[in-house]
Amino acid sequence: MDVFGVDIGGSGIKGAPVDVGRGELAEDRFKVLTPQPATPHAVADSVAEVVAHFGRPAGPVGVTFPGVVVGGTTRTAANVDGSWVGQDAAGLIGERLGAPVTVLNDADAAGLAEMRFGAGAGRRGTVLVLTFGTGIGSALFVDGTLVPNTELGHLELEGHDAETRASSRAREEEGLNWRHWARRVQRYLAHVERLFSPDLFVIGGGVSRKADKFLPLIEGVSAEIVPARLENNAGIVGAAMAAAAAAPGGAP
Secondary structure, three states, rough: EEEEEEOOOOEEEEEEEEOOOOOOOOOOOEEOOOOOOOOOOHHHHHHHHHHHOOOOOOOOOOOOEOEEEEEEEOOOOOOOOHHHHOOEEEHHHHHHHHHEEEEEEEHHHHHHHHHOOOOOOOOOOOOEEEEEEOOOEEEEEOOOOOOOOHHHHEEEOOOEEEEHHHOHHHHHHHHHHHHHHHHHHHHHHHHHHHOOOOOEEEEEOHHHHHHHHHHHOOOOOEEEEEEOOOOOHHHHHHHHHHHHHOOOOOOO
16 A cells, blocks of 8 residues: 655655655655745645646555654744744645645654654664754654654754754764764763663664764763664655555555
């Protein structure tokens, strides 16, 4: 069964049909730049452009969002326009696409995919999936069950919002080498470990493709640390999984 997934990020919006039984993209993903300013209607138009690249959606569409999402409504907005706060995102995007839409936090979507098909598959205990990109997203799982909307990228770290120090964007904007950036990530992981005592960290986002350049440099963290297997496609896959689950007769 192919279901469409779209991943809204602070810098890009990408999507593809997904084989939700296998956790794989059914076609190569298509990406457009996130509009600036990233207002609800502008982003909805970009989502429609991504979906239209593959034709009219034949079924439900899953969409990720960089912020807290409750019942399809966006409660916070990170790295997009503040007018998203209080927006019925599922209704807005669904009307634009002419299809049923499920909206969820972007890191939660990536986490769902990694826990079903990736590095967290079959793992019990406490697992934290962290996505490093424009910001830092987090998905917390306890014995395989998601605790939604944790948004741990906004914890305070050394007097700053953590993602302004340890995100992939911070590394690029400040021109940090891998060793310097790894020290920041290490301090962030140590802080999160003190709060949640996870058994496993799964490191995702676009930077997961280069995990060999920084994960071996991280020390002093007790939990196991592994790179995400689905890399930067996890959000698309997880969005499609959520849409399939929300459809009538969908799997939990």
